[in-house]
Amino acid sequence: MAPHAVIIPYPVQGHINPLIRLSEKLASHGIIITFVNTDFNHCKMMKARNRHGILQDPSFNIRFVQVTDGLPFDFKRTAVSVEFFNALMTTMRASAEDLLDKLLIQSCEPPVSCVIGSSFLPWTIDIAKKFELPFVAFWSQAVSVQVIYRHLSMIIDNGDFPPKKQGMIDYIPGLPPMHPQDLPSDIQSGDPSNPVHQVIVQQLPALEEAAWIISNTVYELERQASNVTKEKSPVFLSIGPLIPSIYFEGEGKLEDFSIASPRSLSLWAExxxxxxxxxxxxxxxxxxxxxxxxxxxxxxxxxxxxxxxxxxxxxxxxxxxxxxxxxxxxxxxxxxxxxxxxxxxxxxxxxxxxxxxxxxxxxxxxxxxxxxxxxxxxxxxxxxxxxxxxxxxxxxxxxxxxxxxxxxxxxxxxxxxxxxxxxxxxxxxxxxxxxxxxxxxxxxxxxxxxxxxTIMKAVGEGGSSWKNMNDFVDYLMSLPTKKMHLSRGSKR
The missing domain is CATH 3.40.50.2000 (Glycogen Phosphorylase B;)
Known part of the structure; x- marks a missing residue:
């Protein structure tokens, strides 16, 4: 029986894109995907497609479902606001948990095998643990950024939160000396109440408990940072770049290719x-x-x-x-x-x-x-x-x-x-x-x-990203497919 992964992206375009491409890659190996959209994003995508075409594609093993973030449809979700983050951490979490509960109660075929969640939604691991499912964390940024946050205590101890006005940041393992302006903006501001900072800090413990951490990067481009991350988390895998393989197949292949992904989830009409x-x-x-x-x-x-x-x-x-x-x-x-x-x-x-x-x-x-x-x-x-x-x-x-x-x-x-x-x-x-x-x-x-x-070599047969993707697929294929019959409110 094919494995079945529930994928939950942070509900913005920059996280949806790589995860729908990951979904396509996994689906091409026979893995069933349930892709979780917010209802707001689903409506925007339908509008972008002029209400023509459907996201659901039974022939390609990807099922699209919706949850709610509880915000009005005219709320500006592009804003970095406390309201938006709170909605994602509370209402969206509850809605996603309810969705997974329904999938398990209804004994969907095939049964759910694991949860792949954006690390920007740290509650995705809590849901996976509640239902006794393996959890895979998707890191959406450069692995160098992950190294910075894994050494946040070192940055604080050196008095660089916020950074000093002069001097270089030259003590973070796996990274070259950096100017203070090279640090992420929430560290530059030095404000621990910043909602972006809070979300990023909250996701770090989830990384330690994940069965795998997969990242949209290439080992050869971030070799030293990747090695540092591997020392702390042996389950880390660079599987990027998550773009359709046709873009690596030589000149002329795109001449009649008007849409890069038949399941494009663009929030705006292209x-x-x-x-x-x-x-x-x-x-x-x-x-x-x-x-x-x-x-x-x-x-x-x-x-x-x-x-x-x-x-x-x-x-x-x-x-x-x-x-x-x-x-x-x-x-x-x-x-x-x-x-x-x-x-x-x-x-x-x-x-x-x-x-x-x-x-x-x-x-x-x-x-x-x-x-x-x-x-x-x-x-x-x-x-x-x-x-x-x-x-x-x-x-x-x-x-x-x-x-x-x-x-x-x-x-x-x-x-x-x-x-x-x-x-x-x-x-x-x-x-x-x-x-x-x-x-x-x-x-x-x-x-x-x-x-x-370098990237083309990494994604080609025998390359680093090719090997890591195959290892990840092999892991998913090895997951048990036992059926779960639950009742609402059951304690896991």
Whole structure:
């Protein structure tokens, strides 16, 4: 009987994407997947698909179910707010627990074998333990970030929470010396009440109890950090990059491939920008996107626009309707025409395209794209690494400053904006200079291609990620498939 894994992602796009791709990989090996969405995200996905097509695909072993986070549908879930985190830690937890209880009571076929949960939802291990199921933790960030948090007590003891204004952080095992601005934003702030910090700290004990910790990274890219993690947690596995294998199958494979994943779970409708990219010369376009969560001030958006205008380079810019910061707690859609500098559209109409959302993997794999101006979220970073696209990294919080350090200092395949403070407004002139450099630096492009080749070797037969994924599949296949007949309220 096939094993059956219940996968529970943290309900934001950057966590959903890698976990749906993991689901597809596991399903291709015959493993049954129950993928847990919030009802809010499910409705957004249906709207993004114009209500056509269904997520459920009986032929592919993935079943989609919904739970609730208890928040109103107009609540701004992109905001880093106490209300949002509390809802996920309480209402969503209770709803997910009820769902798993129903699955077990109904004796679904095949029986549930394990829970794979985002480590950002530390309660997922509690649910697994309650129902006596093995728990697999999915770490959604760089393993270097995990090393930082595993040594948080060392950082505190050295007086670097918040970090000193001068001096380097040069004592964390497995990591190179770092500038204080390279630390995650919650450590830089030094505020233990920060909800992001609280969630991250709460997830660490769950990692110690997990049967496996799987991570969307590649061993060869974070070798020293991975070795340190392995010493503390032998069950740690690097199985990245979690992107469809077709992107590694050579030129020409994507010509008729309009949707990278038939089960795409995008929260926004993806604009068809590929014909526009087809019209541009090779490696001439700067792709600009700041992910699914980042919110940027109106002033900074205007400076980005000025920078793109002054750079005189071609660009594809993703401007989400909720990109500009607005009233906390409410979703506000803003027309980009209202926030762009006067004359921007007219001056850039022959070399620029603005879209509300894009099929990012298809964009990054397009031959006309020569650079990625990004917030540096790990999902975007992994995708850019895998497709050999150099990056201009503009962190917007969480662990993105650490990702920038890896991209710029360790792998040397990206640029940083030379601001003295990450919270300063970056002027358009500096952005223009960096965008030009990003598209013209041939040595950086060569290094990006070398990193891509390293990743392709890791995912190829016999590579590190290939072996780790097979080991993980073998583990799931070995799990017992006993049926459980429970009654509601039964004590486990």
């Amino acid at each position: 604009s068809n920008c590929l014909p526009w990219l087809d019209s541009r010369p090779e490696r001439s376009v700067c792709y600009v996107s700041f992910g699914s969560l980042a919110q940027i001030s109106r002033v900074q958006v205007q400076e980005i626009a000025r920078g793109l205008m002054e750079s005189e380079q071609a660009f594809l810019w993703v401007i989400r309707p909720d990109l500009v910061s607005s009233e906390a707690g409410k979703t506000t859609s803003i027309d980009y025409i209202d926030i762009l500098p006067g004359g921007f559209l007219e001056k850039t109409k022959d070399r620029g395209l603005l879209v509300p959302w894009s099929p990012q993997l298809l964009v990054l794999s397009h031959p006309s794209v020569g650079g990625f101006f990004t917030h540096g979220g790990w999902n975007s970073t992994v995708e850019s690494l895998s497709l050999g696209v150099p990056m201009l990294v503009f962190p917007q919080g969480i662990e993105q400053s650490t990702n920038r350090m890896l991209v710029v200092n360790q792998w040397k395949i990206g640029l940083r904006l030379d601001s003295c403070r990450d919270d300063a407004v970056i002027e358009g002139a500096e952005i223009a200079k960096c965008v030009k450099a990003l598209l013209k630096d041939e040595e950086m492009r060569k290094r990006s291609n070398q990193v891509r080749d």
